[in-house]
Amino acid sequence: MTEPLVVKLGGSVVDRLSSAWWDDAAAVAADRPIVIVHGWSAPVAALQGERRREPVMLLSQTGYRSRLTDAAVLDDIRTVSARVRDDIAAHLARRAVDARTVDASVARLIHARVIPQRWWVDGKLEHLDNLVGPVEHVDGAAVIALLAGVGALVVTPLATSAEHPTVNTDADRAAAHLATALGAAEMVFVTDVHGVLVDGATVRELSPSDLPGLRGQLTGGMRKKVQAVTSALGRGLHGAAIGRAPISELLAGLAGTRVRSDA
Ligand SMILES: Nc1ncnc2c1ncn2[C@@H]1O[C@H](COP(=O)(O)OP(=O)(O)OP(=O)(O)O)[C@@H](O)[C@H]1O
Ligand SMILES: [Mg+2]
Known part of the structure; x- marks a missing residue:
């Protein structure tokens, strides 16, 4: 099989x-x-706005901020993801690409670790089941098996852990782990910028040595993406393109930012 591309x-x-994006x-x-x-x-x-539920922000004993993922939040993620997976598959099916859809926690593709820690609740440190943790392992062989006979696999990056059947994890890091589990040299992140x-301009190229100089400019979701890529550079990834453009343009370096290893 030709090497799969993770997007x-x-x-x-x-x-x-x-x-036109879906055609590409x-x-x-x-x-x-x-x-x-x-x-x-x-x-x-x-969805949480419709259900009038506010996200609960937590602070851990080590000063780490996290949004609480409890059973209700997981349920919201599953509800939304089932629809998103089907929509993506439908866009591809209309263009004659067969797509299989999968929740990675159910198919046991992505394994994460929930680190037991205490969180500040009403001025006291308490143990809470915050069902979120870093990716530890992706079963690349199982991903390849699911690609058999189809042109695309659409993955919801929920994970499974030793104690919990389904846990939340960072989607950017999960995608990067999936790419390196498949031995990929390149991957693509399509986002809303x-x-x-x-300083207001799109950077064409970025490598880990540039990052200390960018402190404060990379925040929120973009910081997570760049961190996901730079840690994957240590696992065999050569580079990734990040942007809002057709996949082929991002791969060809015609659009977006390319994050790559230092020369
Ligand atoms: N230096 C930066 N350059 C570009 N975007 C930035 C930067 N710093 C912060 N951002 C924010 O990062 C956002 C992209 O990350 P975000 O997590 O929102 O999207 P996503 O990862 O594509 O979606 P999702 O998290 O649902 O998978 C941008 O919309 C922007 O607000
Ligand atoms: Mg994001």
């Missing part, structure tokens, strides 16, 4: 991509299998 599709854009994705998938890992932040926030912005 992380931000929940920030998944509902807003043009017909289908053309890429005709050449090599693609694995689309989707995010969910914007659609989950919209044209690339990594520094």
Whole structure:
């Protein structure tokens, strides 16, 4: 099989991509299998708004901030993700690309570790089941098996852990782990901005040695993405493109920011 291409599709854009974007994705998938890992932040926030639920922010004993993932939040993520997976598969099916859809926690593709820690609740440190943790391992062989006979695999990056059947994990890091588990040299992140912005302009290329100089410019979701890529550089990834453009343009370096190893 030709090496699969892993594409992380931000929940920030998944509902807003043009017909031309999907035509290009289908053309890429005709050449090599693609694995689309989707995010969910914007659609989950919209659903929680409808359900009038505020996200609960937590502070751990070590000063780490996290949004509480409890059973209700996991349920929201699953509800949104089932719809997002089906939408992505439908866009591809209309362009003659067969896509299989999967929740990675159910298929046991992504394994994460929930680190037991205490969190500040009403001025006291308490143990809480915050069902979120870093990715430890991706079963690359199982991903390849699911790609058999289809042109695309659409993955919800929920994970499974030793103690819990389903846990939340960072979608960017999960996508990067998935790419390196497949031995990929390149991957693509499609998001809602044209690339990594520094002083208001899209940077064409970035490597780990540039990062200390960018402190404060990279925040929120973009910082997570760049961190996911730079840690994957240590696992065999050569580079990744980040931007809002057709996959083929991002791969060819015609759009977006390319994050790559220092020469
Ligand atoms: N220097 C920067 N350059 C570009 N975007 C930045 C920068 N710093 C912070 N950001 C923010 O990062 C956001 C992209 O990350 P975000 O997590 O929102 O999207 P996503 O990862 O594509 O979606 P999801 O999290 O749902 O998968 C941008 O919309 C922007 O607000
Ligand atoms: Mg994000």
